[in-house]
Amino acid sequence: MKNTELVHLFNENLFLPDLKATSKEEVLEELLDLFIKEKIIRNKQIVMEMLHQRETLGSTGIGKGVAIPHGRTTAAIEVVIAFGKTSNGIAFGSIDNKPVNLFFMIIAPPNDDENKYLPALGSLVTILKNDKNRKKLQNITTYSELISILSGEE
């Protein structure tokens, strides 16, 4: 997926540059609440259960301070990504056992005829493997900065 397509899956109202959460559970809850507030998701319990089951399969903490909680759920209609950041790292059971401070939550529907979900996940992983991108993301305060970095403009 091109970066320009990826950024269209983000939403300015699903952007939290200063998460209040101090634990893995609280991060999932705080980010998911954004989807509820935006009426992208109606039933929080179902999606939270899916996210918990996904963490059972393996932590979505991919190392180097990044986690991408994700999954398909019958309670969603489109692929949407939320972003959250915290200055204090949070223990997330990541593959490198290091705390996480950059979070991207991807919620996808069960049917994905346009095949956006896995390509979006792949593009995001590629962007976040880049040290420079991660470093820039640590310092952002606005949604436009996030989009500039993800689209490769900055």
Add this chain to the structure above:
Amino acid sequence: MNKELEALITLQDIDLMIEESNEVEKLGFSITGCSELEKAREEIASRIKKPLLFRYERLRAKLKRAIVPVKNDICLGCFLRQPTSIGAKGREESELFTCENCGRMLYWLD
């Protein structure tokens, strides 16, 4: 929410997760809990009455998705408009409804 409907949705979400776990692993995610997830699946499946579980498995084998979202009264499995009369009841999430056209079970999103 109807407990069986809730269990069916969780079951399908887990099945989708298992189905795509190889592709997700290729992207660089650590997939270490397959057996634990299978156990969780079994536990959730045990909460569903056998005839309904059988219907779920049969629909899934035939149509890939056994339960599909409904938005604006449209079944997102076959895109047929559902009767308004069942929409109100469907939104209450107390009963399980089936699309008369494709046979999939329905979950109202709005």
